[in-house]
Amino acid sequence: MVSKIEKHKHLGTLAYLYGTLASLFFFKNFESTVHINSEVISGKTLMFLVGLCTYSGGGMQLTKNPDPFDGLLDVTIAQDLGKFEIIKNLMKLFNGTITNYKKVITLKTESVTIQINQKKCALHPSRRRINWNGKYRSYYY
Numbered sequence: 001m002v003s004k005i006e007k008h009k010h011l012g013t014l015a016y017l018y019g020t021l022a023s024l025f026f027f028k029n030f031e032s033t034v035h036i037n038s039e040v041i042s043g044k045t046l047m048f049l050v051g052l053c054t055y056s057g058g059g060m061q062l063t064k065n066p067d068p069f070d071g072l073l074d075v076t077i078a079q080d081l082g083k084f085e086i087i088k089n090l091m092k093l094f095n096g097t098i099t100n101y102k103k104v105i106t107l108k109t110e111s112v113t114i115q116i117n118q119k120k121c122a123l124h125p126s127r128r129r130i131n132w133n134g135k136y137r138s139y140y141y
């Protein structure tokens with residue numbers, strides 16, 4: 001999806017919609033295990049999002065009630081969505097109601113471990129520098 005968005009980034013939200021729809025036919029859910037708040041969540045996964053604020057790329061709202069000052073990470077896990085479900089719920093990505101969908105889990109935590117349980121998986125690599133309790137840390141994911 002990233003490669004499809006880069007050349008159309010000047011279009012903002014439309015670039016993300018285009019990237020999502022163009023990638024829809026090639027992407028497959030992947031097997032994962034998430035360790036969060038002494039809970040283990042396993043199964044087929046469409047997407048993870050670890051965030052601190054309301055908006056993600058292109059104005060999508062993928063976190064539920066985020067507070068960048070509470071010291072917690074907001075984690076969203078979209079589990080095993082099919083292509084039709086993605087298309088049907090596409091607009092919910094932008095108004096924040098996707099977090100209420102039955103296959104979407106939202107949690108708050110101090111730490112999270114994400115394990116991908118298969119060799120091939122499309123990732124959107126990203127590097128963030130976060131001020132966490134007065135200390136800056138770089139995260140690669």
